[in-house]
Amino acid sequence: MREVTKDEVVRISLELNGKTVSGNATSRMLLTDFLRNELGLTGTHVGCEHGVCGCCTVRIDGVAARSCLMLAVQADGRRIDTVEGLAASKDALNALQRAFRKHHALQCGFCTAGILMSFSDFLSRKQNPEEDEVREVLGGHICRCTGYDGLVKAIMEAAAEMRGETPSNAGAA
Amino acid sequence: MKPAPLSYIRPDTAEEAVAGLAEHGADARILAGGQSLMAMLNLRLVEPKALIDISQIDELRSIRIDGNMIEVGAAVTQAEFLAWPQLKEHAPFIAKALPWVGHFQTRNRGTVCGSIAHADPSSELPLSLALLEGEVVLRSKSGTRHLKASEFQTGMLQTARRDDEMITAVRFPADVGTKGAAFREVARRHGDFAIVSVGAVAADQGAVRVAVGGVADRPACIGIEASLTVSDMTDRIERLAWELGGYDDIHASARYRRDLVRRLVPIIIGEVRACAK
Missing domain, CATH: 1.10.150.120 ([2Fe-2S]-binding domain)
Known part of the structure; x- marks a missing residue:
């Protein structure tokens, strides 16, 4: 069992675009905010924050889903792919x-x-x-x-x- | 647009999850796919003190046939159920209704049980459970009970679940609608909340069982016997539309909802009868 209390800040590690990264999160932090504000990857956009607009869609263990409808703590140990991982380099779009x-x-x-x-x-x-x-x-x-x-x-x-x-x-x- | 402060608990077993509910009661919410709950948390429509995340509990991840019932565990996503190889054969109605649940991206995380627990009157899965006369399995520290769909959903977003109980599975009768099943809904955009949804399956002796969602505070079912004349059927549907009443919201008026019932129900009955032939 994993528990994160409401005032706690915990270290989250995940496989992001093929690399292991980590950052700090509180229990209520959304995955979108963790990616953008904690890890600095602003390619994932924030629109409606209730799952309707689709801007924040990322891949979680390979599967496309809304990152505004997932907590950062839920991503601990998971594989997350964002738009930053698509192109092999700036000059080689997929x-x-x-x-x-x-x-x-x-x-x-x-x-x-x-x-x-x-x-x-x-x-x-x-x-x-x-x-x-x-x-x-x-x-x-x-x-x-x-x-x-x-x-x-x-x-x-x-x-x-x-x-x-x-x-x-x-x-x- | 962010959740209020809360504790996050991720149990490894269903037993730990119900122990958490026994401790926190009404202050806790079960988080499975989060496709309704996370939006409600972000909008601060709910502010629980604790979230109990059951999405990683292995024992809740199975879809299995148990006698004449299809049992879907609480962590099974809508996408996984849609991809279940036996769905078309054993639950043809659900195979038709499920693609209408949310979008590709939300079905990937949203769970079958979560949608039923949320009990939105216009949702496709509560309608499916009501139409097929399925049941909900509720577990607490004091034991397990099975509630019929009609006993479970008591109103708009209201269910008979006690604060110390969690849904561990829902059970759909297998092989209902194999002689005919149809589903339709009207929404502004495919995948958005239905204004009105209707589903129907072929029942015994040429009868058709119809369920209507999005009009009353929960899905409503009626039976249309084969012997009914067209004008009797029209009267029956007219009565149903007025009984359900309908509600006004930003998407549609009650009057428009009743009108959709009058138009969609005869179409869906025709579709079921056409597949039965």
């Missing part, structure tokens, strides 16, 4: 990110990190999705810039590229 750039699937970028994390999970489970399925997963995000069509195109093309069906230099950095 297939999904390249497709987002090519199809204008972002404008202000506020929702983008969450959408990328949702689809990095979804496309790893479903290599050949129907457009309806992509739209269904996209339903868990709110984007006020793109009108979603660019997002759908980008995700469908990235899925095809990840299956090896289109040239990998499409929209390269």
